[in-house]
Amino acid sequence: EEVVVFAAASMKTALDAVAADFQSATGHTVTISYAGSNALAKQIIEGAPTDIFLSAAVNWMDEVEKAGLVTEGTRADLFGNTLVLVAHGTDAAPVEIGPGLDLAGLLGDGKLAMAMVDAVPAGQYGKAALESLGLWPSVEASVAQSENVRAALMLVSTGEAPYGIVYATDAVADDAVTVVGTFPDDSHKPIVYPGALLTGAADAADRAFFEALSSDAGDAKFAAQGFAILN
Amino acid sequence: MTLRIALKHRFEGFSLDLAFEAPAGVTALFGRSGSGKTTVINAVAGLFRPDEGRIAADGVVLLDTGAGRCLPPHRRRIGYVFQDARLFPHLTVRQNLLFGRWFAPAGPDVGPGVGLERIVALLGIAPLLDRRPATLSGGERQRVAIGRAILSNPRLLLMDEPLAALDEARKGEILPYLERLRDELGLPILYVSHSVAEVARLATTVVLMEAGRVTAIGPASTILSDPAIAPVMGLREAGAMISARVVAQEADGLTRLDTGAGPVWLPRIEAAEGATVRLRILAQDVMLATRRPEGISALNILSVTVRDIHLGEGPGALVRLSAGEATILARVTRRSVDALDLRAGRPVFAVLKAVSVARENVGRAGP
Amino acid sequence: MTLRIALKHRFEGFSLDLAFEAPAGVTALFGRSGSGKTTVINAVAGLFRPDEGRIAADGVVLLDTGAGRCLPPHRRRIGYVFQDARLFPHLTVRQNLLFGRWFAPAGPDVGPGVGLERIVALLGIAPLLDRRPATLSGGERQRVAIGRAILSNPRLLLMDEPLAALDEARKGEILPYLERLRDELGLPILYVSHSVAEVARLATTVVLMEAGRVTAIGPASTILSDPAIAPVMGLREAGAMISARVVAQEADGLTRLDTGAGPVWLPRIEAAEGATVRLRILAQDVMLATRRPEGISALNILSVTVRDIHLGEGPGALVRLSAGEATILARVTRRSVDALDLRAGRPVFAVLKAVSVARENVGRAGP
Amino acid sequence: MTDWLTPDEWRAVALSLRVSFWATLVSLPFGLLVAYALARWNFWGKPLLNGVVHLPLILPPVVTGYLLLIIFGRRGAVGQVLDEWFGVVLAFRWTGAALAAGIMAFPLMVRAMRLAIEAVDPRLEQAAGTLGASRPWVFATVTLPLILPGVIAGAILAFAKAMGEFGATITFVSNIPGQTQTLPSAIYAFLQVPGGEPQAARLVAIAIAIAMAALLLSEWVARAVARRISGQ
Amino acid sequence: MTDWLTPDEWRAVALSLRVSFWATLVSLPFGLLVAYALARWNFWGKPLLNGVVHLPLILPPVVTGYLLLIIFGRRGAVGQVLDEWFGVVLAFRWTGAALAAGIMAFPLMVRAMRLAIEAVDPRLEQAAGTLGASRPWVFATVTLPLILPGVIAGAILAFAKAMGEFGATITFVSNIPGQTQTLPSAIYAFLQVPGGEPQAARLVAIAIAIAMAALLLSEWVARAVARRISGQ
Ligand SMILES: Nc1ncnc2c1ncn2[C@@H]1O[C@H](COP(=O)(O)OP(=O)(O)OP(=O)(O)O)[C@@H](O)[C@H]1O
Ligand SMILES: Nc1ncnc2c1ncn2[C@@H]1O[C@H](COP(=O)(O)OP(=O)(O)OP(=O)(O)O)[C@@H](O)[C@H]1O
Ligand SMILES: [Mg+2]
Ligand SMILES: [Mg+2]
Helix, strand or coil, X not given: CEEEEEEEHHHHHHHHHHHHHHHHHHCCEEEEEEECHHHHHHHHHCCCCCCEEECCCHHHHHHHHHCCCECCCCCEEEEEECEEEEEECCCCCCCCCCCCCCHHHHHCCCCEEEECCCCCHHXXXXXXXXXXXXXXXXXXXXEEEECCHHHHHHHHHCCCCCEEEEEHHHHCXXXXXXXXXXXXXXXXXXXXXXXXXXCCCCCHHHHHHHHHHHCXXXXXXXXXXXXXXXX | CCEEEEEEEEECCEEEEEEEEECCCEEEEEECCCCCHHHHHHHHHCCXXXXXXXXXXXXXXXXXXXXXXXXXXXXXXXXXECCCCCCCCCCCHHHHHHHHHHCCCCCCCCCCCCCHHHHHHHHCCHHHCCCCHHHCCHHHHHHHHHHHHHHCCCCEEEEECCCCCCCHXXXXXXXXXXXXXXXXCCCCEEEECCCHHHHHHHCCEEEEEECCEEEEEEEHHHHHCCCCCHHHHCHHHCEEEEEEEEEEECCXXXXXXXXXXXXXXXXXXXXXXXXXXXXXXXXXXXEEECCCCCCECCCXXXXXXXXXXXXXXXXXXXXXXXXXXXXXXXXXXXXXXXXCCCCCCCEEEEEECHHHCCHHHEEECCC | CCEEEEEEXXXXXXXXXXXXXXXXXXXXXXXXXXXXXXXXXXXXXXXXXCCEEEEEECCEEEEECCCCEECCHHHCCEEEECCCCCCCCCCCHHHHHHHHHHCCCCCCCCCCCCCHHHHHHHHCCHHHCCCCHHHCCHHHHHHHHHHHHHHCXXXXXXXECCCXXXXXXXXXXXXXXXXXXXXXXXXXXXXXXXXXXXXXXHCCEEEEEECCEXXXXXXXXXXXXXXXXXXXXXXXXXXXEEEEEEEEECCCCEEEXXXXXXXXXXXXXXXXXXXXXXXXXXXXHEEEECCCCCCECCCEEEEEEEEXXXXXXXXXXXXXXXXXXXXXXXXXXXXHHHHCCCCCCCEEEEEECHHHCCHHHEEECCC | CHHHCCHHHHHHHHHHHHHHHHHHHHHHHHHHHHHHHHHHCCCCCHHXXXXXXXXXXXXXXXXXXXXXXXXXXXXXXXXXXXXXXXXCCCCCCHHHHHHHHHHHHHHHHHHHHHHHHHHXXXXXXXXXXXXXXXXXXXXXXXXXXXXXXHHHHHHHHHHHHHHHCCHHHHHHHCCCCCCCCCHHHHHHHHHCCCCCHHHHHHHHHHHHXXXXXXXXXXXXXXXXXXXXXXXX | CHHHCCHHHHHHHHHHHHHHHHHHHHHHHHHHHHHHHHHHCCCCCHHHHHHHHHHHHHCCHHHXXXXXXXXXCCCCHHHHHHHHHXXXXXXXXXXXXXXXXXXXXXXXHHHHHHHHHHHCCHHHHHHHHHCCCCHHHHHHHHHHHHHXXXXXXXXXXXXXHHHHCCHHHHHHHCECCCCCCCHHHHHHHHHHCCCCHHHHHHHHHHHXXXXXXXXXXXXXXXXXXXXXXXXX
């Protein structure tokens, strides 16, 4: 049996590990297509032959659900993430993230790297957090928006931008950046990765893999990458 | 085959407006640079579409702007030797030569030596067969172009100054071949050349052009012996064409001919006894004498009668002579006209050296 | 200016190996198609680099492969009229003509009518000035190319069959101009042509080429009157060059000249009395007589002595005659040689029609 | 070699080659036709055709991919017809990736060929006509051989572009290993996760090596052709 | 017009035009030089140059953008030099966007020009040489006018590509409204949010309109030039 999964690209490392275990345990094949959540959602809506959708954004899962392609009762918020402020270098001093943070001062004439603040989830969360902390107006002009959160991290990593706002999961493996602070959970809507079994999924293997994601072993792989395990 | 041509076209600064009929044989278009010769030929080939025009070869209408008919070039079966050779740079000389073969109607090689080997030998391009055109010399290129056109087995050949880039020796080899195409294959040729000698030798019909118009047309013998037209061609080239019958090939390498006005000896002419050939006798090669000259190297002395005398602008005069049926022109000075008291009706002797009728001025009699 | 040329080069199937020296004046390269004329000229222009070679113009070394020296074409100041006109398609005729001006060393127009208007009028291209080359006729293109090369104010002119595409009338206009360039500007010219008449008229020196080698070289008068060389050029073109002094312009349009072997009358020659001109007298235009002919239209009867007789392969013979200092050739049949009992040392009369020395065979005496 | 590429990566390399090869090959005749039409014919709607051909260049690749998805997807107008009438499914197949790559590369291919066609001396084509060759034959025997360097240039541009194409492909046919995951998609996936850069770099090196090899080959062929024409 | 475009969108349009214009203009002489070198000169490292020129075509744009960042960023080898010696900063500036667009468009420009140069009859250049024109002058007075249609084609290809360039640009200079937010970035942003398609479509229409206008203009100019040469 083949299980086809459309998954947000940011899940690749953990999901590949889970899939590898699943394949060797069951003999089923798992084929995973990694791309941006928006592209995947559109493809699913256009009839992509997919069994499972793992989105990095709630709104795109909503779109798929609206199109009636989610198997009833299977949608679940699987993983969570946190938003962190990273700085270039290994010896950056930690900061207290709150309304009193002089982020603009820290930046100087440097840029604050973020994902696109109106379009990409990480950017949207980051903007919301800065707004709720009252920091947005002071830094708005200094924000460099990247295509995605990885590109934002790269800007910090190469030192082009002194600071950046990225997911905790992205920051873990990069030695060239330091996490200098974590945004309070209440400064933005919860960051969740919803997953669902799609209506096209017919066989047991699909369901089995979907369940494997929430198994302890699966959770461990995701936790190792820095994801929070929900439910 | 008769070719009927009528064209009207206006370029900026040049307009073409002519109509003529080219009977079978070789029709020479003769005129100054820029007089429209290439344009006419292009129209026949279908490469140039005039504002108005009608071109028909025998029954076949090639172009009729009135009826909106225009046969595309590849359906006209017309071989064209371009003024600029236009060889295909990506093909070898051999492939260039055989290009037309791919498209020519099936059938065995027609006529005398239209085969590749024959043409290649004639044109002296055997060593070039595997070369590409880019590095050929100017004359080599032109020879390949001639071969290519002939080998496409056309029903009409257009040649735009085909021999201009060639040396005399090569010309001398190719001209008889063109004559054979004309006579044995009956292949009609529309021929552009600035060389009166070439035209005189090949042409059945001469069309004189000036500024896009036809100023004279007629059988080559008539046009070329017309004293009124002589200045157009250059006085040096004025001359008359007469027919002569080969009477005997003599031992010392001379051929004896009968012209109707007396015997004429010329250097060996390759023709059977009894055959008719055409001789072009340049006016300036003819000397006149009131008494039969003696002890003189000239072999040919004809009794003729002065028909009329055309005084030109310069110190010269063209004297038209009746030699039996034929007409001969002589170019002399006015001073001699006076000294010899030449006038219409006076019988005189025309002196002609045997060697002065150049090989290239002896042609086979056209059809 | 003296041009020294030595070249060695091997193409596949063709090798060039020659050395010659071209003195001031016009040097004609003469040879069959494919004999290497264009290749030599290209080497002089710097467009072709031979395996080995040395080319020097006066003191200036243009090429010396031994010393690794090769002046780029634009530093050679050599005007080149190409066999294919090579006009710039994106420029108008006027811009083509003036192209070389942009780069020519500064200074006023030198010499007789090297100005644009003069050249344009001479070449008859005034109506074309604002056209682009694409639609020019073959001859028009060549004329523009000639003008372009001359107007670039070169110190040496290379001309590769410049007049081949032109009609006789136009040639007749351009040739005297080239003579003036040669004589009045002292512009040296390397000239390729298949026309002996052109060569005879213009050339100071003739270089005969065959298969990449020089077979003969010498002053034009010597080479062209050498009976041994005559067959190469075509027997019809064999002839001798003699110098003559203008004695008087007579009332009936004739010019009286003194040749050293007696007076000669020719149609008006535009030269002052006392001037020296060169006449080319074709062997076939000369008749021999043992008695002075009378009552004959030929005006010019010279007393000469037979020097030697060259029997060719055919029925003809070339008779070399001493006319005072000068040499004249006569082409007669063997039959006449026998009939008149011609042999070396015998005094005879050479008969020459006034009109048979064509205008194009009268040139100004070269430098 | 096998050590440092996973099976999935191998498949991505093989797929990229297959996709690029077929994208180039199949678009070649269409490219030639369109280039010829643009260079030589005058017809109504020529500017429109010219514009449409250039579209993939102008639009962000994502947009092109999205349009392809809408048109050629399973539910797309053309996609449905192709599926029902011919049984051809493009969406989420390697064929779709080839379509995307071909369309993205099309303007480059057409431009190169068009320039080559415009440089052919029409007088040579006329000469071929007088020798009896009809239009199609003139094209086959004269025009085509003369524009061969341009055709090769167009093809290699298209191939290179197809090798590098990513945005439209991933948008149209997703990134399914073994089916639609081309080299660039695989590189993209690695770049999206922490620590994926070294793997991405390896794949980039492979992409460069392949493209360079293709480039050298094409240059060599084009030079050989040009040398023949110049007769050296 | 002003109603249906927000000020930010207006700025994106203006910026895209500016970026594409300068990217095309500045890369023109370099493109010409490289095209000439590839077409006419023989030098060591020619295949390498040829390969490097094609790289942006082969690599996923993100990779190109990343490489640009490493080389031309503030800390990049070249970027530092430019900054310290000339005070030129590319990172996060529209100039950087122009650089990215120019580099992505470079292979297209070079190919078009190279084909045009290869089609020039060297015998015309020789003729110019005999008339006294040195190499540079021959280029300026003969070669350049003759390849003008190819240069225009190359420029318009580059302009179109620059208008559509997105991946390398956003990776290199990010997306700062008014500074580096080009039309494709704006379109991309709309496509990232559900229901953004209509807005994206509006911007796509504008991009198409601009590119078509440029295309028509270039065709018209190229035709005028070609007509002059053919003498009609
Ligand atoms: N498209 C055109 N526009 C304007 N004039 C033209 C065009 N085509 C030809 N001409 C002119 O028409 C005239 C006739 O040209 P054509 O080529 O027929 O001359 P030709 O008799 O062959 O001359 P040549 O002996 O020099 O080859 C020339 O003056 C030429 O400039
Ligand atoms: N690159 C080359 N490779 C091989 N053969 C060549 C090359 N270039 C020239 N040739 C040959 O060299 C010979 C001389 O050529 P060239 O052009 O000098 O002749 P030419 O005397 O000018 O003849 P024409 O009167 O026909 O113009 C020709 O046979 C030609 O085919
Ligand atoms: Mg002509
Ligand atoms: Mg030559």
